[in-house]
Amino acid sequence: MNALTSTRLDALLSAVAAAAREPLARRPAAVAEAMAPHLAAPDLLAGRDCPCCPDRYVRHLLHADPEGGYAVVALVWRPTQMSPIHAHRTWCAFGVHRGVLTEHHFAPGAPPRPMGAHLRHPGETCHGPADPDLIHRLGNCSAEEAVSIHVYGVPYERFGDQVNLILG
Numbered sequence: 688m689n690a691l692t693s694t695r696l697d698a699l700l701s702a703v704a705a706a707a708r709e710p711l712a713r714r715p716a717a718v719a720e721a722m723a724p725h726l727a728a729p730d731l732l733a734g735r736d737c738p739c740c741p742d743r744y745v746r747h748l749l750h751a752d753p754e755g756g757y758a759v760v761a762l763v764w765r766p767t768q769m770s771p772i773h774a775h776r777t778w779c780a781f782g783v784h785r786g787v788l789t790e791h792h793f794a795p796g797a798p799p800r801p802m803g804a805h806l807r808h809p810g811e812t813c814h815g816p817a818d819p820d821l822i823h824r825l826g827n828c829s830a831e832e833a834v835s836i837h838v839y840g841v842p843y844e845r846f847g848d849q850v851n852l853i854l855g
């Protein structure tokens with residue numbers, strides 16, 4: 688891919704960069720809306736190597752905001768791979784690029800109480816603020832590999848300790 692060629696991913700990242708400057712209260716929704724038109728494009732990750740991992744879902748960095756305000760990652764899910772039950776320590780927005788993910792919701796508690804599940808299809812987005820009571824788990828309950836795009840409001844180097852509040 689010629690470095691001067693604008694790609695579908697460039698378009699998504701430009702839209703996300705603008706949306707990430709919205710006031711904090713509107714930012715997660717704005718970022719989700721910015722991603723939505725590009726998510727299901729078959730060429731979104733053209734030229735990007737995003738392999739799956741046999742043991743767990745895996746994260747690939749697509750873009751880190753130079754000012755550290757957010758980072759954009761692709762998550763690759765093989766069938767049966769799931770996140771832990773978690774809430775978020777930062778705002779977030781995600782959408783499905785390819786395949787189908789299942790999002791389980793939980794009510795706060797010890798342990799968190801299952802509240803139901805929704806299928807998330809290509810092009811669909813979700814978003815939320817930092818909130819220890821917004822508890823969910825994403826997973827691939829289908830028979831095909833799935834890829835989702837996620838934006839979190841912290842520098843990529845802090846993803847390990849400032850994104851997920853693990854609850855189960």
Ligand SMILES: [Fe+2]
Binds near residue numbers: 774823
């Ligand atoms: Fe999450």
